[in-house]
Amino acid sequence: MICTTDPFKTCIFAKNLKIIQFNNIPPFLDLSLVISVIEEYISSFDFKVDQLVYNFVSQEELYEMNKKFLNHSTHTDIITFNYTHDQSLRAEFFISQWAIQRSAEEESQSVENECLRALVHGVLHCIGYNDSSSEEKRIMRNFEDRFIELFHVKHKAHV
DSSP states (O other): OEEOSOTTSOEEEEETTEEEEEESOOTTSOHHHHHHHHHHHHHTTTOEEEEEEEEEEOHHHHHHHHHHHHOOOSOOSEEEEEOOBTTEEEEEEEEEHHHHHHHHHHHTOOHHHHHHHHHHHHHHHHHTOOOSSHHHHHHHHHHHHHHHHHHHHHHHHHO
């Protein structure tokens, strides 16, 4: 693991040439555990990590990106730029901590769980899942819940 003292470039994790990077990660997330669970979860879909970059940005920055790249004039919790090829995941994610907090309140969930949900939501899009219809949303929600559960099971094993 290669870590820096720069608070905006929290950590780069390289293992077998796989790279998962987090920029400006919220302090409540256990970085090594998150990385481990993301890799295990992605592997369960028969995909491998090429490179994933998670960027936590301001509410305003994500709103502007949503307008510029998706022509949406709304707030969102995550925007995914998917460069995946075959079964090799390569993507960049932009996540709004403000939107995560709002979702947590609306869904009566912890901020940690909603943040985990956003982390895997982008991955699921890269794997090929969509959330356009209510049935697709239900399927994605089930996969997100499975990821959150896996994280907490692994967290208990590390305590």
